[in-house]
Amino acid sequence: MTGVRRNLPSSQGLAALEALARLGSVTAAAQELSLTQSAVSRQLQALEVQLGVELFIRRAKRVSLTSAGARYAEEVRRALDVLGNAALRLQTNPEGGTLNLAILPTFGMRWLLPRLPRFGRAHPDVTVNMNTRLAQFDFANSDMDAALSFGSGDWPDCRSMLLEKEAVLPMASPEFLAASPVKHASDMKRLPLLHIQTRPDAWQDWFMAQGVETRGFAGTRYDQFSTILQAARHGLGVALLPEYLAREEEAEGRLNVVFGTPCPSRGSYYLVWPREKDNTPALAAFRGWLKEEIEGEDLLPR
Numbered sequence: 001m002t003g004v005r006r007n008l009p010s011s012q013g014l015a016a017l018e019a020l021a022r023l024g025s026v027t028a029a030a031q032e033l034s035l036t037q038s039a040v041s042r043q044l045q046a047l048e049v050q051l052g053v054e055l056f057i058r059r060a061k062r063v064s065l066t067s068a069g070a071r072y073a074e075e076v077r078r079a080l081d082v083l084g085n086a087a088l089r090l091q092t093n094p095e096g097g098t099l100n101l102a103i104l105p106t107f108g109m110r111w112l113l114p115r116l117p118r119f120g121r122a123h124p125d126v127t128v129n130m131n132t133r134l135a136q137f138d139f140a141n142s143d144m145d146a147a148l149s150f151g152s153g154d155w156p157d158c159r160s161m162l163l164e165k166e167a168v169l170p171m172a173s174p175e176f177l178a179a180s181p182v183k184h185a186s187d188m189k190r191l192p193l194l195h196i197q198t199r200p201d202a203w204q205d206w207f208m209a210q211g212v213e214t215r216g217f218a219g220t221r222y223d224q225f226s227t228i229l230q231a232a233r234h235g236l237g238v239a240l241l242p243e244y245l246a247r248e249e250e251a252e253g254r255l256n257v258v259f260g261t262p263c264p265s266r267g268s269y270y271l272v273w274p275r276e277k278d279n280t281p282a283l284a285a286f287r288g289w290l291k292e293e294i295e296g297e298d299l300l301p302r
Contacts, residue, residue, distance in 0.1 A: 097282030192237030
């Protein structure tokens with residue numbers, strides 16, 4: 001490791017490379033970095049000489065990146081982001097710990113956020129930064145310490161803790177049901193069904209659980225539960241919603257259960273973290289608090 005660090009390029013050269021790649025010209029990079037164009041050009045040249053790889057294409061007064069330079073600039077950008085976030089965490093919370101948490105938009109907002117004030121009171125020295133995302137988390141190329149995710153709990157090189165099993169209910173607006181009453185599960189086949197992209201087999205599983213044979217489904221598809229909720233509220237069809245969402249919508253009078261009882265999903269919600277961060281103090285405190293929250297809720301009458 002010592003030899004690797006000895007050959008690290010200067011931070012000024014890396015910053016110049018990243019700015020050039022993002023802004024597209026030495027002039028713009030110099031303006032952002034508050035340097036002269038010649039100073040930026042010298043840093044780029046020194047970087048190329050030190051690495052011994054052709055990073056730039058120079059034509060007349062224009063400098064652009066080679067394919068190798070573009071790939072390297074992307075890695076440099078991620079590394080600089082990690083360093084910048086580390087500095088921000090140190091400045092905002094120098095005495096306590098910081099947890100960078102990736103959250104699923106709807107589950108994070110509806111399930112975690114209402115509980116989070118209790119964590120703040122129990123651990124005032126820990127700062128929780130949250131970043132919503134739909135794509136699969138990538139701990140190797142981000143500064144995330146943990147993630148809320150939906151799945152089977154077996155992510156490679158990670159540990160996980162079960163937060164909540166998912167069961168779904170078909171929900172629709174009162175106005176929609178008044179116009180399209182449902183007496184039996186088979187009646188649902190003639191209704192417009194709303195699909196969520198992350199649960200492609202959800203409707204098939206639901207109909208199988210009701211003992212109804214089906215062959216494919218028409219309907220519209222949505223990438224988030226927040227949008228499928230709006231579609232159901234406005235009478236566009238029937239949505240299969242996780243029970244924690246369905247009960248809230250029902251209590252507020254926005255949506256009604258169309259038919260049946262909760263049907264288990266193929267996955268559950270988990271807290272996931274990389275093995276190498278297992279003993280990080282802020283993450284350990286967060287896991288311990290979540291465990292107490294879940295165990296406490298399991299003891300409550302339902």
